[in-house]
Amino acid sequence: MMSADVLEQTTLRERSGGLGGANFLVTGAHGFIGAWVTKRLLAAGARVVIFDRDADPRRLRLIMDDEEVARAIVVTGDITEPGALPPLIEAFEVGHVIHLAGLQVPTCRADPRAGALVNVVGTINVFEAARLSGGRVKKVVYASSAAVFGTARDGRAVSELDEPQPSTHYGVFKRANEGNARVYHLDHGLSSVGLRPLTVYGVGRDFGLTSDPTKAMKAAVVGLPFRIRFGGRTDFQYVADTSDVFIRAAVSGLEGAHVFNLHGETVRVADVVAEIERTRPSARGSITLDETPLAIPAEFDDSAIRAALGALPATPLAEGVRATIERFEELRRAGRLDASDLEQ
Numbered sequence: 218m219m220s221a222d223v224l225e226q227t228t229l230r231e232r233s234g235g236l237g238g239a240n241f242l243v244t245g246a247h248g249f250i251g252a253w254v255t256k257r258l259l260a261a262g263a264r265v266v267i268f269d270r271d272a273d274p275r276r277l278r279l280i281m282d283d284e285e286v287a288r289a290i291v292v293t294g295d296i297t298e299p300g301a302l303p304p305l306i307e308a309f310e311v312g313h314v315i316h317l318a319g320l321q322v323p324t325c326r327a328d329p330r331a332g333a334l335v336n337v338v339g340t341i342n343v344f345e346a347a348r349l350s351g352g353r354v355k356k357v358v359y360a361s362s363a364a365v366f367g368t369a370r371d372g373r374a375v376s377e378l379d380e381p382q383p384s385t386h387y388g389v390f391k392r393a394n395e396g397n398a399r400v401y402h403l404d405h406g407l408s409s410v411g412l413r414p415l416t417v418y419g420v421g422r423d424f425g426l427t428s429d430p431t432k433a434m435k436a437a438v439v440g441l442p443f444r445i446r447f448g449g450r451t452d453f454q455y456v457a458d459t460s461d462v463f464i465r466a467a468v469s470g471l472e473g474a475h476v477f478n479l480h481g482e483t484v485r486v487a488d489v490v491a492e493i494e495r496t497r498p499s500a501r502g503s504i505t506l507d508e509t510p511l512a513i514p515a516e517f518d519d520s521a522i523r524a525a526l527g528a529l530p531a532t533p534l535a536e537g538v539r540a541t542i543e544r545f546e547e548l549r550r551a552g553r554l555d556a557s558d559l560e561q
């Protein structure tokens with residue numbers, strides 16, 4: 218297994234010869250995964266243009282120092298505005314687009330109209346901007362989700378051949394994006410890679426049901442009790458690995474409209490709690506969990522993406538939990554750990 222740190226040094230620098238001179242547009246880069254994608258792109262020497270509705274770089278500042286954060290170019294804007302992206306692609310000579318901006322499950326449930334506007338129309342706007350770039354952008358890499366699969370199946374690993382049956386508006390919107398991506402390739406020859414993460418964890422994860430394991434790690438550091446609102450097993454992936462796959466897909470020579478499942482490690486939520494307690498023994502007994510599993514299958518087969526992109530990073534659970542807790546601890550010592558998201 219290759220850890221995320223080793224991969225940061227080898228894959229991005231050596232295998233692809235570094236990303237110096239490559240210009241990336243990352244939508245939603247003030248969010249959790251986007252902040253990590255930005256960190257890893259900057260580390261590999263790429264130029265990053267951040268496009269986000271939220272002007273607050275707080276998640277970037279949780280994982281990078283201010284000097285690194287300042288290297289990214291930030292443009293504040295709304296993805297639902299059709300004219301927002303084409304001038305950026307032109308002005309910054311963007312060659313790669315990683316599209317992560319979107320609303321999560323609870324927001325889409327509470328306001329399906331806003332969910333459709335941001336997640337579906339917003340994604341159309343990204344594809345339109347790529348199409349109108351005159352060939353400058355050859356491929357769009359975008360976040361789909363394991364939520365396209367809806368309720369859990371019979372326990373076997375789910376592959377791309379399984380039929381998606383989303384059980385949330387969010388999952389339906391993600392599935393619609395996969396269909397629209399296919400049509401952009403049919404109609405305009407625009408290539409794309411849609412990636413379907415499940416439960417991604419790491420510093421910066423602070424919203425939605427599947428953020429609970431990360432919040433439990435933070436609670437262990439600040440010494441608060443915390444209840445994870447789901448149980449059973451889930452496919453659990455460290456954010457550095459997820460981010461690396463987005464970047465690998467973006468710089469790959471893949472053509473066509475691809476959609477891939479991602480797979481981290483399928484673990485019992487109780488094992489995540491045990492790992493937190495092993496790393497931070499003072500938290501023993503203060504983290505609890507509900508029994509209800511997520512309404513998404515617990516294990517994904519990622520052989521298709523490994524066949525397409527080669528070996529992928531797979532940070533073991535113990536290492537990912539340790540890295541996350543260590544970073545939370547550093548932030549706590551520096552008086553920079555906001556625990557307001559732990560209120561239950």
Ligand SMILES: NC(=O)c1ccc[n+]([C@@H]2O[C@H](COP(=O)([O-])OP(=O)(O)OC[C@H]3O[C@@H](n4cnc5c(N)ncnc54)[C@H](O)[C@@H]3O)[C@@H](O)[C@H]2O)c1
Nearest residue numbers: 245247248249250269270271295296318319360362414417
């Ligand atoms: N985190 C996970 O476990 C997970 C799992 C599956 C899929 N995904 C998908 O990956 C992507 C990134 O997830 P995340 O956890 O980083 O989410 P996040 O909520 O932390 O980040 C999303 C970002 O999008 C921005 N955004 C929202 N609406 C916007 C708009 N109208 N215009 C511009 N920017 C807007 C937000 O400000 C935010 O910074 C999302 O599309 C999400 O659905 C995440």
